[in-house]
Amino acid sequence: MKHKVKFLIITLIAFCGIAIGQERLIQKGNEKFESYSFSPAIDIYKKVLEKGYVSADLLQKLGNSYYYNADYKEAAGIYKQLVSDYTSDVTAEDYFKYAQALKSIGEYDTSKSIMNKFIEETKKDGRASAFTEDRDFMSEIEENSGRYTLGSFEYNSPYSEFAPSFFREGLIFSSDRDTGNFARYRHTWNAKDFLDLYEVNADSSSIENVKKLGENVNTRYHESTSVVTKDGKTMYFTRNNSEKRKTVKDNKGIVRLKILRAQMNEEGIWGEIEELPFNSDSYSVANPALSPDEKTLFFASDMPGTLGASDLFMVSINQDGTFGTPVNLGSNINTEARETFPFVTSEEILYFSSDGHPGLGGLDVFATKILRQDFSGKVLNVGDPVNGQSDDFTFIFNEELRTGYFASNREEGLGYDDIYSFTETKPLTFDCLQKVTGTVRDKISNEVLVGATVKVIDENNVELLSAITDSDGNYNLELDCNKGNFVRALMEGYVPFEEYIGVSDGKPKIIDFYLERDRITAGFGDDLAKLLQLSTIYFDFDKYNIRKDSEVEIEKVIAAMEKYPSLKLKVNAHTDSRGTEEYNLWLSQKRAESTVNYMIGKGISSSRLVSEGFGETKLLNECEDGVKCSAAQHDRNRRSEFIILE
Template sequence: MRLKNYILTSIILLLGFSALAQYGSQKRADNLFNKFSFVNAAQVYHNLIEKDFNADYATRQLADSYAFLRNPDSAVVYYRKAVEQPNVPVAYYYNYAQALRGIKEYKESRIWMKRFKKAGGEINEERFLKDADFINSIFSAKQQYFLKEVNFNSKYSDFGAYEHDGNIYFASSRNTGVSTKHIYGWNEEPFLDIYVTDKNANDSIVDHKSKLKGDLNSIYHEGPITITKDGKTIYFSRNNYNENILGKDEEGMTNLKIYKASLIEDEWTNIEELPFNSNDFSNGHPALNSDGTKLYFASNMPDGFGGTDIYSVEINNDGSFGTPQNLGNIVNTDKNERFPFINSEGVLFFASDGHPGLGLLDIFGTVSDKNNNIISVLNLGVPVNSSKDDFSFFMNEDGLSGYFASNRNGGAGGDDIYAYDRIPQLKIEGTITDVTTNKPVPNAIVTLLDSDNKQIAHLETDEDGHYEINIDRDADYIVNIKKEDYIEDTRNVTSKGVENKVTSITADFNLNHIVKKVTPITELYPIYFDFNKFDIRRDGTVELDRIVNLMMNIYPSMVIKIESHTDSRGTSEYNNRLSLDRANATYKYLVEKGVDPARITEHKGYGKQKLANDCDGTINCTEDQHQLNRRTQFIVVKME
């Protein structure tokens, strides 16, 4: 028997660990998806579908992943499954229509576009019919970025925001508090310097005291920057100026170069020029990958595709550099590609006026295949991009927040820094506790169902009684909680009307113990009612008074619930109302006699759903037999 119990316990624990592992996989997949790592995200979504964990959600995410990977054949397969789901977001009708166009199924595409429009979607039919890039159409169909104010912009140029270790670094031509002002003749503004401010500072004043300490800032332009993970090395753009010497090319022009500096005793010093710079062309806008082994930058060096291109160069273990490599014509055009940024998953973002966009410089993300080869670029759409210049994109580790710069109308100055948030994944979470002890209930089985009672996810609470599951916005759900020796509990939860910035909905549960033994009480007897009435009869008051005495004087911790019924005669609707009236009358009697309402967990009417005998209308029954069904029963929920 002990071996059998051990095996059973082990199986239950494995199932619990498996469910928690699936939820961890879902969080990982969403994190990868948010960071444009669509190949890796797709693999995890496949696994979730195979495990049947939140499979509808994973199917939709997988379809989007294939679409962004420019694989319309696979995207169509999973979009087709997505649009068959009950209560699917209507945006997937649009996505499916676009993916069908990607495989030249134009007739079917028009059918689904009509369904999208009929469901309340808005479309520009002329643009839809002419747009050959179905990927960008899907990506831009729903606003993903939401802007928020930055309190340290000035009336001058501010851009290149870069967050590191709780600080925001940025380039600015402000010169507040400086007595000697150096003016750049091109735009009659002061030269750019690098500033730093505390991310959480409430004070919006960022003046000359906020400039980086040390030798980094000069009398010419500096910025933007990138910093190594350890915070000890900074790479930055600067005019060709070092050791008080301004370099120029053969035509007398001063180009940009990339330098690095070291942090020594809180000051940036030991300025070094990188070896692949030249007086004859510009290198600028440095960006590091996550492990610091590769530097990306913009350059107009010879043999590019035109204008400025994005390049990368290996950083060797000894600190030396390899040979710069052009990223190729998927990224670079005959116009200008600038301001590269690499997120924590190695995904490249950049600004370009050569790719199709909304205006001048637009910001783009890249999509790579399983071999890390860039296969396409995605315009980030509004509101990140506008009809003006939009550039210097930065994304935090979470993939859901960051910064960019723009000279769009309505800013504080020329170029301004904007912060953004992306719509975070919404989750439902909660803690299951014991109603008596208020202690957490571990290993309780949590089942999430949709509004049609279809199971979405199934897992167990952790040792702290906690659970969490990703859910869709604008949808209804049912959460069911089961645990051995406890009364099962179920609750309806909705995500409709939840604001975009909200990341979780809380649904806590307090479970009541099942009372298996009621030793002192052999039975609480039912009371009976006359036909078509809910008045408490005299014989009923005798039993009710006995229950009052038991609850108030003998068992002061006893908790009960009330269930009332009717016989089979009459309609279900009428009998449901009548049984509820009987339950209410019973409840009212006990409470008026002094029973604490909190000790009656529920009083419900069941109509003719739970007959005590076979008198269901199919056989002839005596009045005494019908009488047995016109009753209120009392169930002991807890004794101690």
């Protein structure tokens, strides 16, 4: 009995020792995981699994470690075990990463099924909303594919090369080639140490032309993702948070990233390096990019206010070199996942990498058109062959040459990350249709012009489209708000008029045209009333004072005489046949004189006006005395004329 008790105690002690050993091992793995050291975390978690210990938390952390280390095949296997064995412990984020991992290894149908589970778990998540919209994302990606022809980059090594940026006639890029240290954590905020920045003339094929930037830029720690101003004198780049040759950790033991600014001195050496004021020891700021006018800096960060693991931000660069307040680019760009590695082209197209927007797997490259610092435009996946099942990132593009570079960790590469060159054969199109509506009118009479033509003409004077005004003088057009256009109104007998609409945010615009008469179409003897499309000038029965409604019509004639100072008119008044001839002649003369006196009272010189009454002597129809006519037929004869004398 004593021997059995002794054996039981020894067994319990051994078991407890094993359990304590496993707990310590798991604790060590968790420490590595929390500090984003995923490769060591993977090694530790695998040892624990090999010893037979498994839990939902362990599988979640191991799956995430593989996921963030871009080993999507292993990640998918671990997530599958998690979902199968610990269904009640699976979070929405687990489903999302599992779906992304499956997509990255080409299992699209299963990925879609798992994504539906993610949507069921959290419909408020922006990523869920994106996938539940009535859009066929795979068809859209396929439509955008085939726009690029890939080429090689002569300076790739068996190690990592990524983050190309334009510099002079060549490039600056990041690599760990001098240390042989694989930089597998560069997509997280604790990018591995010993990445350095290198310069190369892209037109040369000799590896000897690859030169490491000076020691002011490169340190014993991590430097990557740079952008240089057009004059080649200022560079923004990413570096580990460090001070006095030692890394600085936050309260979680994480070495964060910061953006620094370097100035090139007269000797051509990078110096005068300074931190940007919005850097922090408690969050990361990385991956700088500049706007075309170099007045705005774009970057990635997980600072407070970030929607996901990392978001894209922008900050204004003041004329004196100081900075404004960083602004998040918003939920149309940023998701609850990772948005990073921004680049802005000369035509203000923002390219970036994300694993939150619908893609082909891992990090994909996306593009959106910036409209006056508005980021609400459609986000497009640039498609294959730039994007694939692996991580694709650090995309840069020269729109003038239609060439560029990006990095990827696809299997056929020479190293862990490789840089690829590309040529764009078909530009991306960003639908931005702006509705332009309005009315075309006579400038003087304010009457609508029916049948006027309104054209859209581009900046190269090429007519793009046109519309004809309807019975109310209205037109309706849709034009491309990504480009500047002229909107031109034309009508026979009128001087054409146009208005320029520059690149805009696409909001509807109303343009009303008021066309001026071409003075050549009006000459001696013409009736200005017809030219101005005046309504009948009415007088009360048996009266000759000007009525209020008639004042409006006469004011149009006055406006014409003010515009054309040499214009002289004869005001003719006519009546219908009702009443005696003598009375109608007298009444028409009084009405003509009353009209002239009204115009003189409004400032028109009497030397420019003549009046005459014709009574019923010049009827326009057969409605003479004794002929039965309708009121409308009689009305046709009751008219005023403004005959041009000069």
